[in-house]
Amino acid sequence: MSAAQVFGLALVALSVGLVAMVVATLFAKTWRGVRARRFARRARTVRPLLLRALDGDAVDLSELRRGHGAEVGRIVATGMLANVRGTDRRMLGEHLESEGLVAAAEADARSGSPRRRLIAIEFLGAVGRPASTAALGAALRDRIPAVRTAAARALGRLGSASAVAPLVDALAAGAVPRSSVTVALLRLGPLAEEGLLVALDHEDPVVRSVTAEVCGSLGLTSARAPLLALVRDRRCRTSAARALGRLGHPDAVPLLCATVEAELSPARARWSDDSFTIAAINALGSIGDRRAIPVYESALGRSRLVALAASEALRPAGPRRSRRSTALRSLPGGAAGHDTESSATDGASR
Amino acid sequence: MSKVLVVDDDIDICALIEFKLAGAGHEVIVEHDGEGGLAAARSERPDAVLLDWMMPRLSGLEVCAALRSDPELASIPVVLLTARAQEADIERGFAAGADDYIVKPFSPRELSTRVDAVLKRAGR
Numbered sequence: 245m246s247a248a249q250v251f252g253l254a255l256v257a258l259s260v261g262l263v264a265m266v267v268a269t270l271f272a273k274t275w276r277g278v279r280a281r282r283f284a285r286r287a288r289t290v291r292p293l294l295l296r297a298l299d300g301d302a303v304d305l306s307e308l309r310r311g312h313g314a315e316v317g318r319i320v321a322t323g324m325l326a327n328v329r330g331t332d333r334r335m336l337g338e339h340l341e342s343e344g345l346v347a348a349a350e351a352d353a354r355s356g357s358p359r360r361r362l363i364a365i366e367f368l369g370a371v372g373r374p375a376s377t378a379a380l381g382a383a384l385r386d387r388i389p390a391v392r393t394a395a396a397r398a399l400g401r402l403g404s405a406s407a408v409a410p411l412v413d414a415l416a417a418g419a420v421p422r423s424s425v426t427v428a429l430l431r432l433g434p435l436a437e438e439g440l441l442v443a444l445d446h447e448d449p450v451v452r453s454v455t456a457e458v459c460g461s462l463g464l465t466s467a468r469a470p471l472l473a474l475v476r477d478r479r480c481r482t483s484a485a486r487a488l489g490r491l492g493h494p495d496a497v498p499l500l501c502a503t504v505e506a507e508l509s510p511a512r513a514r515w516s517d518d519s520f521t522i523a524a525i526n527a528l529g530s531i532g533d534r535r536a537i538p539v540y541e542s543a544l545g546r547s548r549l550v551a552l553a554a555s556e557a558l559r560p561a562g563p564r565r566s567r568r569s570t571a572l573r574s575l576p577g578g579a580a581g582h583d584t585e586s587s588a589t590d591g592a593s594r
Numbered sequence: 595m596s597k598v599l600v601v602d603d604d605i606d607i608c609a610l611i612e613f614k615l616a617g618a619g620h621e622v623i624v625e626h627d628g629e630g631g632l633a634a635a636r637s638e639r640p641d642a643v644l645l646d647w648m649m650p651r652l653s654g655l656e657v658c659a660a661l662r663s664d665p666e667l668a669s670i671p672v673v674l675l676t677a678r679a680q681e682a683d684i685e686r687g688f689a690a691g692a693d694d695y696i697v698k699p700f701s702p703r704e705l706s707t708r709v710d711a712v713l714k715r716a717g718r
Contacts, residue, residue, distance in 0.1 A: 291606070295613040298702070323606045330701030 286316040294321055298328070298336040305343040314348060315360065318367035321345075325370040337371050346371055350379040358388045365391060369398025377402060381410035384419060396420045400428025407432060408439025412455070416448045429458045437464055444470040449479035456480060460487025468493055475499055475524075482520045489527025497533045500524045504539050508546060521546075522553045529557030596713050597621045599638060601631030601657065602646035602675065607698075611644060611675075614702045615709060628652025632660055635667055641718040642709055647676035647687070655690045662691035671712040675700060 245253075290313070296303045308317030321340060325333060340346055349371075352364035365383050368376040380402070383395035396414060399407040411428055414420045429436055436458075443455040444467060456474055459467035460483075468491060474484035475496075481503070488496040504524045507516050525543055528536040536557070543554035598620045600611050605626070612622045623638055625631040629651040635643060643661065645654035652660075654674055661667045674687045677698040687695045693712050696705055 291609050292613075295610060298610070299613070299617065320606065324610060327604070327607050327610065327699050328702055329699045330703060332702045333699075 283316060283319075286312065287320050290317050290320050291324075294324055294336065297339040298324065298332045300335050303339070305340070305345060309344055309348045314345075314352070315363055317345065318349060318363050322363075322367050322370040325372075337373070340371055341373060346373055346376065350376055353379045353383050358386075358391060361386065361388070361391050362394055365394045365398050369394070369401040372401050372403055374402050374404035374406060377404060377406045377410065380407075384410055384414040385417075392420050393424045396424040396428045400431035403432070403435065405432070405435045405439055408436045408443070412439065412443045412446065412451055415454060416446065416451050418450075422450070422454055426454055426458060429455075430461055434462060434464070436462075437466060440464065441467060441470065444474065449477070452477070452480045453483040456483040456487045460490035463491060465491055465493065467491070468495060472496060472499055475503055478517070482517075482523045485520060485523040485527045489523070489530040492531050494531055494533050497528065497531060497535050500528050501536055501539045504528075505542065508539075508542050516546075518547055518550055521550050525550070525553040525557050529553075532560065595619055595621055596641040596718055597623065597638065598642045598644060598709060599623045599625065599631065599634055599640035600644045601625045601628065601634075601649065601654065602644075603627055603649045604646070607646075607675075610702060611705065614706050618706050618710065620709070628654065628657045632657050635661060635670065636664075639667075640670060642671045642673065642713050642716070644673050644675055644705075644709065645692075647674060647678055647683075655686065658687075658690045658692055669716070671716045671718075673705075673708060673712060675705070 290308065293303050293305060293308070294317070297305065305317070307313045321336070325336065328336075346368065349364040349367045352360050353368065355361050355364065361383065365380065368380060377399065380395045380399050384392055384399075386392050386395065392414070396411060399411055408429065411420075411425050415422065415425045429440065440455050440459055440462075441464075443451055444459065446452055446455070452474060456467075456471055459471065467487070471484045471487050471491070472495070474480045475488070477484070485500060488500065504521055506512065507521045507524075521543065525540065528539065540554040540558045544551050544558075546554075598615050600608055600615070600622055601624075602608050602611070603626050608624045608626065612624055615622050623634055623640060625634045626649075628649045631643070631645065631649075632652060634640075635657075643657075645657055647654040654676065658672050658674065661670060661672060671693045672691060673694040673696060674692040675696045675698065676683070676687070678687075679697040684695050693715075694708050696708060
């Protein structure tokens with residue numbers, strides 16, 4: 245074959261490919277439109293039923309247990325439940341359960357279709373029945389990442405302490421993004437306290453770190469002692485320090501100061517852990533105990549980020565302000581971009 | 595029977611509010627964006643307006659401010675219904691002229707009660 249023939253064939257193949265792509269795109273767009281219109285049509289018949297259930301009517305929802313009706317019903321109910329709270333929400337949830345829709349969704353959480361599993365899981369999370377923990381916990385081991393993440397989200401919405409253990413297990417297994425588990429645990433709130441305290445002692449440092457952050461964010465003062473212990477664990481101490489800062493209890497000051505001083509010592513100059521040092525200084529700053537001032541002053545002479553954290557912690561320290569200003573001016577680049585004088589209202593409030 | 599204008603770009607929320615307020619005996623008009631809502635307020639002269647904040651074309655806050663700056667519409671009670679729950683948002687809502695502020699997720703019963711209350715206070 246000549247070069248011209250080869251070129252011609254290639255051009256034809258490319259043209260056919262482009263046309264096929266355009267046709268496929270148009271077909272997909274048209275099909276999505278058909279599905280959306282079909283869904284909207286079906287939702288218009290389903291929505292009034294759910295609204296009446298929300299209002300306390302004993303409406304027959306049997307058509308929403310299976311098939312396409314189940315899918316549309318779950319999607320509409322999930323949206324509705326997400327927007328309401330109070331008595332209406334409770335009544336709708338109870339009616340969905342009594343009509344067998346929750347049990348049907350728990351069964352569909354094991355369906356062969358990933359889409360059906362996803363919709364069922366979102367629905368179970370929205371209804372928020374603690375009895376769905378087992379079904380959602382199993383879904384944390386699903387082979388589809390989106391389904392696992394949806395299961396974590398749903399467990400966070402159950403409002404049950406029993407959701408903590410499966411979330412922690414999923415975190416340890418690396419099955420679900422850390423952020424999704426963190427948000428779910430935060431959403432569970434103080435209910436998760438007991439499970440979180442247990443997880444602070446988990447063998448996996450990732451679990452201990454995430455749990456420490458959650459305990460701090462939730463303000464769980466019962467976690468103080470285990471968090472102090474974690475400050476001594478190099479793999480988790482940054483998270484533990486941040487959490488102790490959020491808890492704000494002065495008990496943490498001596499250990500945090502001692503650990504920062506150890507990091508700032510000349511012996512550790514080559515291997516110092518700046519991320520921990522900054523987290524600990526920020527934590528001390530949040531606690532606001534004047535016992536930490538010498539630590540801030542020692543830290544002013546270190547790397548720029550550590551010195552900045554120390555200078556911020558010194559900000560409300562009042563009479564020490566002048567030392568902060570001097571230290572800032574000695575940094576590379578001087579005090580440019582940092583205000584060297586705190587407000588006139590700084591006092592000896594701490 | 596009072597006429598309530600509901601302006602929200604979420605179809606499910608509009609259906610829910612319409613159901614609840616109609617059940618309480620109100621005539622409900624629904625619009626799904628700010629400009630449509632403002633136009634409906636001018637043409638329908640509702641007794642109260644229930645406004646979402648984050649909407650296409652014109653935000654609820656802009657609609658509220660527009661209602662307050664129109665002498666013929668300024669007296670219509672306005673209730674903001676929004677997911678924006680920060681203190682600063684609530685302050686902005688009232689500063690724009692809202693008579694009440696409800697945060698999503700909301701209690702439909704509470705919403706109905708609040709709408710009745712603002713209507714009663716406005717003598718409508």
